[in-house]
Amino acid sequence: MAILEDPLKKVLGDRTAEALSKTFGMKSVEDLLRHYPRRYVTRGELSDISQLIEGDEVTILAEVSAVKVRRANGRTILDVLVTDGSAKMSLTFFNQAWREKELRAGVKGMFAGKVGSFKGTRQLSHPDYQLIPDGDDVDNAVDEFAGKYLPVYPAGGKFPSWKIEQSVGIVLDSLDEIEDYLPREIADEFGYPTLREAFLAIHKPKSPEEADLARERLTFDEAMLLQLLLAQRRSELRSLAATPRKISTDGLVSIFEGKLPFKYTEGQIEINREIENDMQQPHPMHRLLQGEVGSGKTVIALRAMLSVIESGGQAALLAPTEVLAQQHFKTISKLLGDLAMAGTLEGSGEGTQVALLTGSLTNAAKKEALSRISNGEAGIVIGTHALLSEGVEFADLALVVVDEQHRFGVEQRDALRMKAKLPPHLLVMTATPIPRTVAMTIFGDLDVSTLRQLPSGRSAIKTHLIPVLEKPHYLDRAWQRITEEVAKGHQAYIVAPRITAPEVDETKAKITQADIDMARLMGDEISSEELNGEGMVSVEELAPKLATGALKGLKLAPLHGKQSSELKEATMSAFALKEIDVLVSTTVIEVGVDVPNASMMVIMDSDRFGVSQLHQLRGRVGRGSVPGLCLLVSSAPEASPAMERLNAVAGTLDGFELSRIDLDQRREGDVLGRAQSGTKSHLRLLRVLRDEDLIEKARGVALRIIADDPKLVGYPTLAHEVSLLKQEESSDFLDKG
Numbered sequence: 001m002a003i004l005e006d007p008l009k010k011v012l013g014d015r016t017a018e019a020l021s022k023t024f025g026m027k028s029v030e031d032l033l034r035h036y037p038r039r040y041v042t043r044g045e046l047s048d049i050s051q052l053i054e055g056d057e058v059t060i061l062a063e064v065s066a067v068k069v070r071r072a073n074g075r076t077i078l079d080v081l082v083t084d085g086s087a088k089m090s091l092t093f094f095n096q097a098w099r100e101k102e103l104r105a106g107v108k109g110m111f112a113g114k115v116g117s118f119k120g121t122r123q124l125s126h127p128d129y130q131l132i133p134d135g136d137d138v139d140n141a142v143d144e145f146a147g148k149y150l151p152v153y154p155a156g157g158k159f160p161s162w163k164i165e166q167s168v169g170i171v172l173d174s175l176d177e178i179e180d181y182l183p184r185e186i187a188d189e190f191g192y193p194t195l196r197e198a199f200l201a202i203h204k205p206k207s208p209e210e211a212d213l214a215r216e217r218l219t220f221d222e223a224m225l226l227q228l229l230l231a232q233r234r235s236e237l238r239s240l241a242a243t244p245r246k247i248s249t250d251g252l253v254s255i256f257e258g259k260l261p262f263k264y265t266e267g268q269i270e271i272n273r274e275i276e277n278d279m280q281q282p283h284p285m286h287r288l289l290q291g292e293v294g295s296g297k298t299v300i301a302l303r304a305m306l307s308v309i310e311s312g313g314q315a316a317l318l319a320p321t322e323v324l325a326q327q328h329f330k331t332i333s334k335l336l337g338d339l340a341m342a343g344t345l346e347g348s349g350e351g352t353q354v355a356l357l358t359g360s361l362t363n364a365a366k367k368e369a370l371s372r373i374s375n376g377e378a379g380i381v382i383g384t385h386a387l388l389s390e391g392v393e394f395a396d397l398a399l400v401v402v403d404e405q406h407r408f409g410v411e412q413r414d415a416l417r418m419k420a421k422l423p424p425h426l427l428v429m430t431a432t433p434i435p436r437t438v439a440m441t442i443f444g445d446l447d448v449s450t451l452r453q454l455p456s457g458r459s460a461i462k463t464h465l466i467p468v469l470e471k472p473h474y475l476d477r478a479w480q481r482i483t484e485e486v487a488k489g490h491q492a493y494i495v496a497p498r499i500t501a502p503e504v505d506e507t508k509a510k511i512t513q514a515d516i517d518m519a520r521l522m523g524d525e526i527s528s529e530e531l532n533g534e535g536m537v538s539v540e541e542l543a544p545k546l547a548t549g550a551l552k553g554l555k556l557a558p559l560h561g562k563q564s565s566e567l568k569e570a571t572m573s574a575f576a577l578k579e580i581d582v583l584v585s586t587t588v589i590e591v592g593v594d595v596p597n598a599s600m601m602v603i604m605d606s607d608r609f610g611v612s613q614l615h616q617l618r619g620r621v622g623r624g625s626v627p628g629l630c631l632l633v634s635s636a637p638e639a640s641p642a643m644e645r646l647n648a649v650a651g652t653l654d655g656f657e658l659s660r661i662d663l664d665q666r667r668e669g670d671v672l673g674r675a676q677s678g679t680k681s682h683l684r685l686l687r688v689l690r691d692e693d694l695i696e697k698a699r700g701v702a703l704r705i706i707a708d709d710p711k712l713v714g715y716p717t718l719a720h721e722v723s724l725l726k727q728e729e730s731s732d733f734l735d736k737g
């Protein structure tokens with residue numbers, strides 16, 4: 001008998017085990033059992049052979065009339081001729097000559113499969129079958145066979161679905177008792193089967209309901225393990241000591257607020273309060289602040305930073321790119337005014353200093369910054385990854401603010417945290433709004449604050465579609481519009497999905513949007529290699545073309561990630577200084593660029609971008625008092641899913657709604673990270689949006705368990721499963737979402 005940890009070869013033999021390992025990376029009995037069916041088919045009522053239509057899934061009751069083995073192209077082919085009295089047809093098996101022994105002439109059986117044709121004759125290739133031994137009640141056998149619910153597995157390489165089914169069957173037959181990590185009382189609470197029952201039912205269900213319940217239990221398991229891991233992490237954080245940071249009534253924060261040129265929005269007030277409360281606790285704050293571009297996160301972060309400076313602490317702001325770090329430095333210095341000039345003649349007496357630390361500083365400048373950081377003069381330190389390097393020492397790091405969480409891993413967060421005496425408070429900011437369950441799943445160890453309101457005085461952004469297939473002349477109109485905007489003294493962005501034109505491989509069939517959409521509908525995905533960006537507009541082609549064509553006379557400049565950082569910098573600042581009218585760019589402008597004078601954006605091949613990404617991109621215009629216009633160019637056909645997606649973007653400015661649409665359409669792997677596609681993954685079934693209810697339920701259970709038993713001492717098997725998940729995710733998904 002086998003247990004879950006047993007190697008597959010113990011049960012299936014070397015050959016099959018090796019093939020499974022090669023094809024799917026499976027090693028253990030559990031790996032195979034967790035290769036769940038994608039769906040099920042029911043073998044229907046019996047059909048007469050004479051009535052069969054090609055393409056139908058059918059079951060026939062027939063008698064073998066002749067069997068022949070032949071060889072073709074190095075394969076053995078077993079041809080079995082069967083008849084049911086109404087007509088004859090052939091069944092074909094490749095490389096399974098051994099079936100000749102049981103499929104003898106005169107034997108009766110039921111055969112199920114999809115009707116194909118070969119040289120004009122209808123046939124079933126590799127049908128499922130069940131033979132009816134002489135003397136058995138045919139009616140009974142038929143009822144049992146034809147009503148059966150058959151699994152369809154994700155197949156691969158040498159492993160068609162039926163072969164996986166066969167291997168799973170062998171494994172299930174030899175499966176020993178297995179220990180269930182899900183505590184019995186929880187399984188009972190939800191009416192779930194045991195783990196063993198669930199494996200049996202998901203692979204060999206007696207009814208659709210049984211399969212559904214098994215799948216629900218296994219999905220719940222995944223959600224619960226994940227929530228346990230996150231709840232454990234929260235509780236570990238809670239048990240750490242941190243220095244409480246209190247705000248005084250007449251300190252830096254109130255002086256700063258007295259000088260602010262605007263009133264906080266209600267959302268800002270509430271979140272300020274939450275953060276203030278968090279940081280007064282004797283354990284580290286661990287908070288995610290989400291809000292759209294321009295919703296006013298920076299001011300909140302700045303207030304939090306000033307509050308730790310009041311008690312002699314320092315704050316670090318970690319930005320994903322050099323450009324963003326510089327922009328933060330400018331914004332924050334400006335907001336602080338003379339409060340940022342402590343120790344200088346212009347200084348207000350009260351205040352602090354802001355230091356910028358990035359990779360491109362000269363050695364002298366770097367040295368100077370490092371010394372102000374280590375002696376504590378710089379209360380606010382803004383930088384990129386350079387902040388994480390060895391030589392950076394803080395006098396008293398009290399707060400770490402991370403901008404755009406998804407670009408930082410936990411290790412990086414930790415590296416910075418190690419620079420503090422006690423664990424610092426942590427505030428993570430993201431402009432990609434995410435639905436609650438996703439936040440719970442991906443950022444489950446963070447408390448979440450959400451800014452839903454934009455400060456008033458913001459101009460609206462209008463978004464329109466340009467379907468170039470149907471209305472090519474609209475594109476000319478778009479270029480004309482840019483010219484008009486520039487004539488009014490404004491500026492524009494043109495965004496393209498590629499940097500350079502791809503080398504076209506003429507031998508390859510061109511993949512159209514229709515292909516992509518079809519694949520998506522079928523639950524498939526066309527790989528990025530296959531896509532290879534064929535036909536997409538590139539910055540390097542478009543910029544010169546427009547400069548000498550439709551936008552002749554305007555000052556255009558290309559901007560993309562392959563340029564040197566000096567060139568990028570120079571281009572950005574020239575754009576900010578209005579020396580450039582139109583920036584032709586890749587998505588490098590997605591984060592950070594803040595030019596209030598830019599009023600228009602044209603996004604080429606916009607169907608190539610995700611919904612949230614488009615929303616982020618267009619957030620670059622309409623930032624000042626000028627209304628923004630965003631044109632989404634696409635050659636997707638009119639009623640395609642791609643166009644629907646673009647219409648959704650054009651139809652709303654609600655980032656939450658859009659991020660839902662986005663997540664709905666993306667494959668989940670993107671949401672939960674790569675780990676999900678790996679065979680070892682513990683997250684195979686869970687879908688963050690579809691399984692919202694299960695996730696909520698699992699979270700409740702996990703919090704309950706961890707509150708009583710944070711180390712899971714009373715649940716050794718459960719603790720083991722959680723530790724496996726932890727190993728998996730440490731390399732991967734949770735923190736890099």
Ligand code: ADP
Binds near residue numbers: 263264265455456457
């Ligand atoms: P985010 O960091 O969320 O993208 P910012 O904090 O940069 O947003 O705010 C965007 C702009 O709005 C900035 O110019 C900022 O000074 C301004 N702003 C922030 N809060 C308010 C407010 N309550 N009222 C008016 N303007 C505000």
Ligand code: MG
Binds near residue numbers: 294298
């Ligand atoms: Mg900002």
